[in-house]
Amino acid sequence: MAAYGLYTHIAANKTRSMLLLASLFVLVYVIVYAGALIIEVFNYAGAPAEYYLRAALRDVIRSLPYSTGAAALWIVIAYFFHQSIIDAVTGGTDVTRKEQPRLYNLLENLCISRGIAMPKLKIIDSEVLNAYATGLNQRQYSVTVTTGLLNALNDDEIEAVLGHELTHIRNGDVQMMVIAVIIAGVVGFSAELLFRLFFNVGNYGWGWGYGRGSGRRSDRRGSGGAILIVILAVVLVVLAWVLSQFVRLALSRSREYLADAGSVELTKNPDGMISALRKIEGRGELPGATSAVMELCVDNPREGFADLFATHPSVEARVQTLVRYAGGHYVGPLALPLPVSEPHDGEPQLESDNQPPSGPWGSPADAGEDGSASSHRPWGNPTGDPPGPWGRR
Template sequence: MNGMKTTMLLATLTALFMALGYTLGGSGGAVIALLAAAGMNLFTFWNADKIVLRMHDAREVDAQSAPDFYNLVRDLAQRAQLPMPRVYIIDQDAPNAFATGRNPQNAAVAATSGLLATLSRDEVAGVMAHELGHVQNRDTLIMTMVATIAGAISMLANFGLFFRGGDRESGHANMIASLMAVVVAPFAAMIVQMAISRTREYGADRAGAEISGDPHALASALAKIAGQAQRIPNPVAERNPAAAQLYIVPTHVSELFSTHPATEKRIAALQDMAAQMGAPAMTSAARASALSPAAPPPRRRSALDPHGR
């Protein structure tokens, strides 16, 4: 059902792109828009992960360069019965993480050094399990494709505002069509993009809680990340606002225009899930790690902090 809904929403975005092309260039414009949408989807299919990782200056790590973090992701991938993804660290203070790749066999997960330094081991496990949930649900490719088409609709609409032609007999109709192209189409694309992403964030939260076995840890991580995401600058998101939708918690975006549900609602859903699983609420200091035999003593920084801060 979720896959069918996503397919319908993607088809709606493509139809909007074609309608905008028709408004600006007639039947020829619609054909060009369809070909452009197909070309963008094909390019994104093969290159989405490379584009995103290069955008963030992410560096790949392995069992030798970041053993704690790499082994944690490996254990979670085994629990989820997924191929081992490539693992990256982004040298950035803002705590966040994302997943990318066209399928589970070509997936990559990344976390910022700020996230590894801020969260406990259990919380990092919850976050990375959430990202593996996106991989498991095949969200990463879909969301990148949606963002690409939605961005193209907005760009084409802005282009049409300045270059649309017409004659005096159809001037009024052209004015209305231009208004529709510039205002309605980008807004509709934004709504469809948000609908897809919000649905899938709830799905990834649920999958992540199941993979890690600890909904409370993911809920705690979301609260910590949200508290700092609006306070610590994220240079990549500031340069490329579309990148905000990739993160587990978007940065500097109002709830109305966010591609993610409100963090409070996600935490409430995870708490409900924990109650259904019979998991008692515990503090992070008392919670035993889902991936280690015993709980580590309370400490001021994460054991996964790659820089030892």
């Protein structure tokens, strides 16, 4: 059943990718139609509403080659340059084995152990704790991690995070997420341009003469239709933007559960994934990153209204799943400091997560048989196995 679920997930990702690309063109045509409505109202203010609807449709048909070409050009640009665009937003840079031997060796060992092609490795100089994978084909795949993640996590935990990202690549999740970023980007950009056009035209002045370039004012019998058409155009633009955001809902949250499971399959260490998630929890907000970029990350702390638009399951749900199905041991939220603190001199700095805070780690259930807090052996096995770091199963 697990294999069936995995392979159907991969097949579904391919189908969704094609549907999302098709929806990109549909949303672009909707925005073009809205723009044509506004232009027709500006040029022929005072005409009946039916005239604007027919005229705008003719404009869309005439401009079809240009709008289709523009959408296709954006896809081509995104295909070749999406990594550069994401790196510009997040500050990711390529690193070599010489620059990051620890990280490079961990990733290379995972790839060799499963015969996976080695992706590019990138680093973000940031105190937050997060990682993500990008790419649309074998030559483009890359895994990016923050320096905060490297400083806060031990080797087992970093290996678990890398296994999570490699599973996203193997399962085809990366292509889906990048395509969603492309769609959100082009629709958002087009909607913003159209709103600028709308407000600029409004500032220029709406004439009510019936006929292009008319300098006279007609009776205002047709002005009501023009106002309705303008409202319709604005609604269409907003609708296109909202639908582009709903693309996020096509990114099934099950992909994160499967990536966690794939990490355990690669590393044979469910507790490494659990402790990594607990350290990252609430500490992964990349400064300056858009919501689309945050959706690529191992944990997205941003949540929508009533969790409806959240693209990731909660860390608690993921941990519970690993405990129930992967044989991991439960660890509650860690009382770690947030990655960025604000000292008296006003300079933000990283509070190291390497030193355990005072007080017990995890829940009271993790205490030893003698009642001592589990902080005396923070990564020990509460079931009575030998203390010390979680070993491989």
